Amino acid sequence: MQLLDNKVEFRKSLLSWYKEEKRDLPWRHTSNPYYIWVSEVMLQQTRVDTVIPYYERFIDKYPTMETLALAEENELLKMWEGLGYYSRVRNLQIGVQEVVESYGSEVPNNRKTISTLKGVGPYTAGAVLSIAYGIPEHAVDGNVMRVISRILLIEDDISIPKTKKIFEDVVMELIDRNDPSSFNQGLMELGATICTPKPKCLLCPVREYCSAFFEGKQEELPVKSKKIKRRIIPVASFAIRNEQGEWLMKQRPNKGLLANLWEFPMVELRDDVTPLEALIEQYNITPLEQYELVSFKHLFSHITWEVKSYQAHLTGMEMVPEEFKYFSAEEVEALPKAVPVIKIWEEIKNV
Numbered sequence: 001m002q003l004l005d006n007k008v009e010f011r012k013s014l015l016s017w018y019k020e021e022k023r024d025l026p027w028r029h030t031s032n033p034y035y036i037w038v039s040e041v042m043l044q045q046t047r048v049d050t051v052i053p054y055y056e057r058f059i060d061k062y063p064t065m066e067t068l069a070l071a072e073e074n075e076l077l078k079m080w081e082g083l084g085y086y087s088r089v090r091n092l093q094i095g096v097q098e099v100v101e102s103y104g105s106e107v108p109n110n111r112k113t114i115s116t117l118k119g120v121g122p123y124t125a126g127a128v129l130s131i132a133y134g135i136p137e138h139a140v141d142g143n144v145m146r147v148i149s150r151i152l153l154i155e156d157d158i159s160i161p162k163t164k165k166i167f168e169d170v171v172m173e174l175i176d177r178n179d180p181s182s183f184n185q186g187l188m189e190l191g192a193t194i195c196t197p198k199p200k201c202l203l204c205p206v207r208e209y210c211s212a213f214f215e216g217k218q219e220e221l222p223v224k225s226k227k228i229k230r231r232i233i234p235v236a237s238f239a240i241r242n243e244q245g246e247w248l249m250k251q252r253p254n255k256g257l258l259a260n261l262w263e264f265p266m267v268e269l270r271d272d273v274t275p276l277e278a279l280i281e282q283y284n285i286t287p288l289e290q291y292e293l294v295s296f297k298h299l300f301s302h303i304t305w306e307v308k309s310y311q312a313h314l315t316g317m318e319m320v321p322e323e324f325k326y327f328s329a330e331e332v333e334a335l336p337k338a339v340p341v342i343k344i345w346e347e348i349k350n351v
Contacts, residue, residue: 091119143191287312
């Protein structure tokens with residue numbers, strides 16, 4: 001790792017660029033720590049353009065921590081529907097409930113205390129403290145590690161957890177103590193718009209401080225070992241309607257993947273049975289008039305679903321397992337559903 005000779009000029013160049021070029025994002029119009037917290041949770045593993053309408057709807061629905069703390073889970077999941085990684089919003093609600101109950105609805109303004117809240121890791125803690133409270137604390141995410149690794153030619157593997165401490169220490173050494181909010185957001189913005197995996201070096205406001213640029217190594221950094229391949233699971237989903245036009249659905253378990261979200265009957269597939277045979281074997285449901293709807297892949301962090309979906313019909317006389325319920329189309333629309341189910345439902349509506 002090389003040292004940065006002129007920290008003051010580096011800060012000035014970064015902050016000047018950020019204040020001129022930053023994107024106009026709704027959470028940049030507030031210093032409310034609750035709103036910043038919500039935005040940072042939504043932005044984890046999700047693109048900015050996707051987050052904007054969700055953030056605006058969410059804050060409109062839950063303008064205070066008290067309103068979020070009291071929100072009913074089905075309603076909360078519906079508000080999050082399509083963002084994925086639903087544990088994020090469950091942890092956010094639990095964390096907000098802790099703040100309401102234990103801290104008089106005041107988000108803690110120090111790293112030790114805020115880090116005890118459910119779902120608040122080192123990055124979220126630093127983002128809230130620096131952006132909302134103006135406290136010089138590191139907020140190191142993937143974008144920041146990419147920028148810093150190139151500026152200082154850090155060749156440690158960023159996929160190794162202990163490496164993050166190197167970047168946190170560097171940010172604490174470089175951070176502008178008069179404007180930590182703009183400094184941290186400037187690093188994030190630079191990584192998101194200029195210092196991308198394929199960097200736009202000619203547009204970079206801090207190029208003259210970048211060791212990787214001068215050594216021609218910018219596209220080699222950061223060093224990151226390859227991820228383990230996701231396990232592939234073939235599944236079939238059956239959108240089954242009765243004679244009254246109602247749809248058969250069940251709620252997933254309250255723990256684990258896509259917890260508490262609603263879905264059509266779904267089965268894992270094996271080579272030795274057809275999708276219909278698997279449905280009959282698992283649920284003892286034998287639908288009629290089965291035809292294929294849409295096939296697609298859905299990626300989770302550790303597995304990939306290869307989804308085949310079908311639409312089918314039941315006469316209404318057949319018994320179905322007790323965990324299933326029939327819902328009208330309007331009720332299906334209102335239920336919180338995971339992205340794969342939303343895709344199937346949209347295909348049904350377009351048929």
